Amino acid sequence: MKEKNRLTPGLSMLLGATILFTYMLMVMGTFVTSTGSGLACPDWPLCYGSFAPPLEMSIWFEWGHRLLGGLSGIFIIISTVVVMKRYKGLPKALMLSVIGLLAVGVLLGGLTVIVEAPLLSTVAHVAIISSHLVIATLVLICLVFTYRYLVKGSAAEEKGFYKLIFGVVYLQVIIGIVVRYAGATLACSDVPLCNGALFPDISNNLILLHFLHRLTALSIVVITVTALYKSVKLNHGVKGFAITFVLVLLQAFFGIMIVVSQMFLPFIIFHAATGFLLLGFISYKAMPGFFALPMRGGEEGII
Numbered sequence: 456m457k458e459k460n461r462l463t464p465g466l467s468m469l470l471g472a473t474i475l476f477t478y479m480l481m482v483m484g485t486f487v488t489s490t491g492s493g494l495a496c497p498d499w500p501l502c503y504g505s506f507a508p509p510l511e512m513s514i515w516f517e518w519g520h521r522l523l524g525g526l527s528g529i530f531i532i533i534s535t536v537v538v539m540k541r542y543k544g545l546p547k548a549l550m551l552s553v554i555g556l557l558a559v560g561v562l563l564g565g566l567t568v569i570v571e572a573p574l575l576s577t578v579a580h581v582a583i584i585s586s587h588l589v590i591a592t593l594v595l596i597c598l599v600f601t602y603r604y605l606v607k608g609s610a611a612e613e614k615g616f617y618k619l620i621f622g623v624v625y626l627q628v629i630i631g632i633v634v635r636y637a638g639a640t641l642a643c644s645d646v647p648l649c650n651g652a653l654f655p656d657i658s659n660n661l662i663l664l665h666f667l668h669r670l671t672a673l674s675i676v677v678i679t680v681t682a683l684y685k686s687v688k689l690n691h692g693v694k695g696f697a698i699t700f701v702l703v704l705l706q707a708f709f710g711i712m713i714v715v716s717q718m719f720l721p722f723i724i725f726h727a728a729t730g731f732l733l734l735g736f737i738s739y740k741a742m743p744g745f746f747a748l749p750m751r752g753g754e755e756g757i758i
Contacts, residue, residue, distance in 0.1 A: 462605040466537060470602045473530040477598060478731055480527045481591050483520050485727035488584075488636075489720055492516040524561075531557055531594070538601065545746055549601045553594050560590040585636045592628055595731065596738045603742040604749070616682035618744035620699065621737045623678060627671045628734055630664070639664040640718060646711050672707055679703045695740055702733040 462470075495513040496502035502518045503509060535550040563586055634640060642665035643649035649666055650656075657663040683696040709726035716722055 462602075466541070466605070467602075469530070469534050469537060470598065470605075473527070473534045474595065474598045474602065474735070476523070476527040476530050477591070477595050478735060480520070480523050481588065481595065481731050482724065482728045483523055484588060484591070486724055487516050487520045489723045490516060492520075496521070528557060528561070531598075534598075542605070545604055546601050549597045549604075553597045553601075556590050556594045556597070560587060560594065563587040563590065581633070581637050585632050588632050588636075589629060592625070592632075592731070592734060595735055596625075599735050599738040600742045600746070603739050604746060616678060616685075616696070617737065617741040620675070620678055620682065621741035621744075623671065623675050624734055624737050627668070627675060628730055630668045630671055631730065634664050634668050637661065637664060639668075641714065642666075643669070643714065646714050672710065675703055676707065698736065699733070699740070702729060702736060705729045706733055 490513065492513040495511070495517040496508060498504060500521070502514065502521070508514050508518050531553055535554050538546050538550045563583060634642075637660075639661040642659070642661040643655065645651065649662065649669070655662050655666055657666060679696070679700050683693070683700050686692045686696045706726065706729045709722050709729055712719070712722040713726055
């Protein structure tokens with residue numbers, strides 16, 4: 456099949472919608488767990504054995520999250536079928552990975568309800584509920600990588616810091632997820648110090664987790680500022696690094712406000728939403744650093 460455009464408008468919209476619904480599902484998941492609605496539906500996959508559970512707010516928060524998850528799953532399956540019918544190589548491998556991750560994520564979601572993972576009394580409970588969101592981040596990354604590969608375009612702007620920023624940002628996301636579900640969000644109760652000290656007592660695992668999260672955030676700021684400075688100096692790729700810098704600052708601001716406000720819900724949601732948005736944007740920019748983009752106008756990879 457000969458085709459000049461690797462990504463048709465229809466497929467572009469389909470993949471874009473799939474990425475958007477996946478992102479909204481991740482943000483909604485943060486909202487559900489932050490409001491304590493994670494076990495509002497005591498059974499799975501139905502809620503109180505029905506598609507129309509009782510009209511209580513917490514129940515419909517959780518049920519809405521499940522419905523959004525189902526809709527996201529449908530978009531992912533359709534996108535996978537379309538991509539696999541049209542392309543081979545990396546796009547096919549990435550979408551197969553998404554399907555595999557989706558299956559594991561669904562199973563972990565059910566397991567979260569069955570074992571009542573929000574009762575964070577053991578390491579196993581923390582691991583189960585954290586893994587559920589970690590898998591969602593991997594799904595988002597694979598979807599964005601697929602979209603970026605099919606869009607093609609120039610990779611010149613991506614050379615330099617994006618691959619490094621991606622690695623540190625993803626590490627920060629993973630640590631942040633563990634901090635959230637291990638109950639370490641307020642282990643350092645003040646800002647910019649940690650419990651009144653520049654270097655706190657890290658013999659406490661929760662304080663260690665929280666402090667590591669802050670150190671990783673600081674490293675992201677330093678790397679991003681350096682990248683932005685060099686891009687301005689060379690007058691190349693300024694827009695991408697400027698957007699990255701703004702997202703990093705917003706992420707840091709909402710993180711600080713969570714501590715200052717003692718976990719005010721809107722700051723928690725905005726912190727997660729900005730973090731996932733930053734991860735998606737950096738995944739798009741860093742993708743050519745991990746996989747070579749096909750030549751513009753080429754047909755390789757098309758079945």
